[in-house]
Amino acid sequence: KTPIANLLLYSELLMEETMPASAKANVEALYKQSEKLRFLIDSLVKLSRLENGIISLSPQQAALQPLLESVVEQYTAKASEKGLSLQMQDTDAFAVFDFKWTAEALANIVDNAIKYTEHGTIRISAVSYEMFARIDISDTGSGIPENEQAKIFARFYRSNSVQKQEGVGIGLYLARQIVSGEGGYIKVASVPGKGSTFSIFLPK
Ligand SMILES: Nc1ncnc2c1ncn2[C@@H]1O[C@H](COP(=O)(O)OP(=O)(O)O)[C@@H](O)[C@H]1O
Ligand SMILES: [Mg+2]
Structure with missing residues (x-):
């Protein structure tokens, strides 16, 4: 598991807590941004694996x-x-x-x-x-x-x-x-x- 998966997991757990609306909005923002970060890191990792021949395509x-x-x-x-x-x-x-x-x-x-x-x-x-x-x-x-x-x-x-x-x-x-x-x-x-x-x- 990557640190980003944990970040997503913990912010998801936080979202389930009872808290003031303002805090809720911040936790949701945290979750959304973590998702974007995961997408970004995933793309970078995929790209470098592909470029280094670690993964090959099988059409x-x-x-x-x-x-x-x-x-x-x-x-x-x-x-x-x-x-x-x-x-x-x-x-x-x-x-x-x-x-x-x-x-x-x-x-x-x-x-x-x-x-x-x-x-x-x-x-x-x-x-x-x-x-x-x-x-x-x-x-x-x-x-x-x-x-x-x-x-x-x-x-x-x-x-x-x-x-x-x-x-x-x-x-x-x-x-x-x-x-x-x-x-x-x-x-x-x-x-x-x-x-x-x-x-x-x-x-x-
Ligand atoms: N459907 C689209 N309409 C308008 N501009 C686009 C579209 N797709 C790509 N672009 C332009 O091409 C650039 C490169 O796209 P991309 O490599 O996906 O990078 P990113 O989405 O991170 O900006 C974008 O920053 C944008 O300027
Ligand atoms: Mg894009």
């Missing part, structure tokens, strides 16, 4: 529907907390991918879509072509200026306009590392003020 041919469903399930609560709708289109597409790691890549992209969108909808869909399949995650968020679209995949890069949001800038780098390791790639299309679409291409 297999499979349907994309369960993959998309698992990510939607993971993020539905977070989206609705922010008043956003998270929609998925059913798909019969399949591809060659590592379920766990591709879910991780998708989670980072959906996490961003929720974080950088104030109103509207996040849509997830997949289509199949002869040689590859494509997963699209689109949002109605802030969008990304054209001169930044190539930079956002760099390690630790964050746009100046988002500095007030929490993050360290490794989500997209990790996502790209994973998908490249599967022989695929990720690209973004975005219109500032309108939204962004991230597309993941996976071999079949």
Whole structure:
């Protein structure tokens, strides 16, 4: 068990105590921040394990529907907390991918879509072509200026306009590392003020 797991456990136990409302709010903040810390440390550890070859991807041919469903399930609560709708289109597409790691890549992209969108909808869909399949995650968020679209995949890069949001800038780098390791790639299309679409291409 890591220290962060204990931090979460103890703040969870604290939340069950009777206490003044002001203290309750602080304990809840403690819990929320611990969760974010866990997410951050997890990503850093995963990234360095992946980069050092400690973990390797094992891609297999499979349907994309369960993959998309698992990510939607993971993020539905977070989206609705922010008043956003998270929609998925059913798909019969399949591809060659590592379920766990591709879910991780998708989670980072959906996490961003929720974080950088104030109103509207996040849509997830997949289509199949002869040689590859494509997963699209689109949002109605802030969008990304054209001169930044190539930079956002760099390690630790964050746009100046988002500095007030929490993050360290490794989500997209990790996502790209994973998908490249599967022989695929990720690209973004975005219109500032309108939204962004991230597309993941996976071999079949
Ligand atoms: N859906 C999105 N809408 C607008 N900007 C985005 C979106 N996804 C990523 N970005 C931009 O790309 C940067 C890098 O993303 P990421 O690597 O996940 O880092 P983080 O989420 O920690 O900021 C973000 O800081 C933001 O500027
Ligand atoms: Mg991110």
